[in-house]
Amino acid sequence: MNLILFGPPGAGKGTQAKILIDKFNIAQISTGEMLREEVNSNTVLGKAAKSIMDKGDLISDEIIMSMIEKRITKKDCKNGFILDGFPRTLKQAKHLDELLKKINLKINEVIEISVDEDLLLKRIINRASESKNIRDDDNSEILKNRIIVYKKDTLPVLEYYKDLNKLKTVDGMQAIEKVSEDILKLLT
Numbered sequence: 001m002n003l004i005l006f007g008p009p010g011a012g013k014g015t016q017a018k019i020l021i022d023k024f025n026i027a028q029i030s031t032g033e034m035l036r037e038e039v040n041s042n043t044v045l046g047k048a049a050k051s052i053m054d055k056g057d058l059i060s061d062e063i064i065m066s067m068i069e070k071r072i073t074k075k076d077c078k079n080g081f082i083l084d085g086f087p088r089t090l091k092q093a094k095h096l097d098e099l100l101k102k103i104n105l106k107i108n109e110v111i112e113i114s115v116d117e118d119l120l121l122k123r124i125i126n127r128a129s130e131s132k133n134i135r136d137d138d139n140s141e142i143l144k145n146r147i148i149v150y151k152k153d154t155l156p157v158l159e160y161y162k163d164l165n166k167l168k169t170v171d172g173m174q175a176i177e178k179v180s181e182d183i184l185k186l187l188t
């Protein structure tokens with residue numbers, strides 16, 4: 001099973017992806033986590049990505065697509081995968097379609113985790129205050145930019161899947177377990 005988890009920053013995509021990969025024995029592909037690994041390992045890509053991520057802006061489509069192309073063909077994806085935080089632009093979504101066609105795969109479901117903006121800010125501020133391992137981009141100023149970028153560049157992707165009749169939505173303002181339950185209902 002190949003899924004896309006869709007939603008604004010702080011919607012809980014990562015949390016839900018972790019629950020689903022255990023349940024279905026599939027791989028989580030989080031472009032944000034992959035980029036943070038590059039930053040932590042101080043690679044050339046990591047160094048270039050850090051300043052962009054610290055502003056809450058998007059990394060170029062070309063870089064993201066080449067990361068995805070390598071990742072999606074790895075062995076641990078043979079049972080399926082969950083894309084978390086990708087695609088984030090229309091260009092990425094269209095590239096993904098072409099790539100999947102080439103390797104004879106398809107996306108089974110695109111699931112939107114829907115949350116409102118006030119709750120997002122609260123969640124990110126909590127995440128920043130509770131976590132020992134604070135993400136550099138978890139603060140309210142950067143989050144505001146991440147939400148602006150989400151609306152401008154990523155919302156069109158939602159429309160794209162909606163037009164293709166592929167989109168299903170769950171209410172992300174419920175407890176984590178209830179959100180998982182609703183996602184599982186959509187998948188079974």
Ligand code: AMP
Nearest residue numbers: 031032053056057058059064085086088
């Ligand atoms: P995330 O962990 O998904 O919130 O991503 C953290 C940051 O990594 C984002 O704010 C972007 O700067 C970058 N990033 C992650 N995924 C993508 C993507 N698909 N396209 C462009 N930039 C991305």
